[in-house]
Amino acid sequence: MDSKAADGPRRLGVWFVGVKGAVATTAIAGARLIARGLAASTGLVTESAPLEGLDLCALESMHFGGHDIRGISMVDAALEVARENGSIGKDSILSIAGDLREIDQNVRRGTSINCGESICGISDDERGRNEPRTLPDIARAIREDIEGFRTRLGLDGVVVVNLASTEPALLRHPSHASAAGLEDLIAKDQRSAVRASTLYAQVALDLGCPWINFTPSNAGLLPGHVELAKSRGVPLAGNDGKTGETLVKSALAPMFAYRALKVLTWHGYNILGDRDGQVLAHKDNKAAKVATKDGVLEQILGYQPQTHVAIEYARSLADLKTAWDFIHFEGFLGYRMSLQFTWQGCDSILAAPLVIDLVRLAELAKRRGESGLLEHLACFFKQPAAGDSHNLHEQFQALVRYAERLRGGRAAPEI
């Protein structure tokens, strides 16, 4: 879905599914504030020394739009984040209110088909609970929304990112294995075999838009999607942004392996209070998230210690997700010791810059003719769909090597 690049800077469309959520709103506000010189780029990996010199899209050339299932305006969505989480200042939001109002023109109502009661419950129209359209009709509407965005704004390309609420896990269906199978499921309106994210991914890839599944929703990056991406020459990446407890886990667990210390038990207890936490409080949606958080240790350590991952809703914490991890381990002569850490991070402040990084790197990959799963982006995900390591150090080195290759072998500056 690329138009011929005109002279002058590239105009990149960024289409967020879940555009009114905390992460999307923070990513948009952050990109606009940095572009206007009103905020620093702290937290953006693409602005750090190891990725210096890459031909990435400028933040001021990004144009935002997206789908949501709630009708509030972008200004109100951002003010909601300011009120609930305090992570973006009210004055900052008012300084970009004009930009946010323009983005409202590029926001369309999405679908929550087969997304379960927890997600349908946050939709503010009847269509959320009782989607009357067939799958081909919904897919057609999504296509028109994204194509209309590109044409209206004269964009050179569009990257689509899934930032919608975590869906309940989708049971695997034989048709998920191929692009033709997925197409057939949609054509035959087999609603129970897809969720909303399956449709968003299918349309984005079919249109030639790079697709990033930042959520744990397993319906949003199926083997058939990978096949479709390859056949359309489009890159894709996922699953589930690595921003908090799992980030720390994937940095710390290698230390035990490097020192031949045996991890006996690793228990993690997460509490969070925003809408994401509310959705995850539902057992089906929670199971999908636990699955992406729990696979890390065995791959890094080479064995499975006793593990437990708990996620609980604590309303008063809002976006300030808190994780307490207890690690019991054994050293020389069988002596047992322990390590505990407490992580208190603002979820959307940690996630938003990664989303911008992923958009820029996916757009670059598309321009370079890369297609299929992007292995060098594994460090951004809890459950990387490509790359065989969960070790943050190895994953980051893969990204650094990619940047070096693109710079023609020139090493990254020391960090």
Ligand SMILES: NC(=O)c1ccc[n+]([C@@H]2O[C@H](COP(=O)([O-])OP(=O)(O)OC[C@H]3O[C@@H](n4cnc5c(N)ncnc54)[C@H](O)[C@@H]3O)[C@@H](O)[C@H]2O)c1
């Ligand atoms: N650190 C992080 O915040 C982090 C890290 C990794 C993954 N994630 C994932 O990112 C997603 C977004 O997190 P958030 O904190 O912004 O949540 P949020 O609840 O604030 O935002 C989700 C938005 O998606 C919308 N939505 C839900 N279903 C939709 C659908 N089918 N179509 C279109 N819009 C839909 C909701 O109305 C809401 O505006 C979640 O799945 C979360 O698990 C977040």
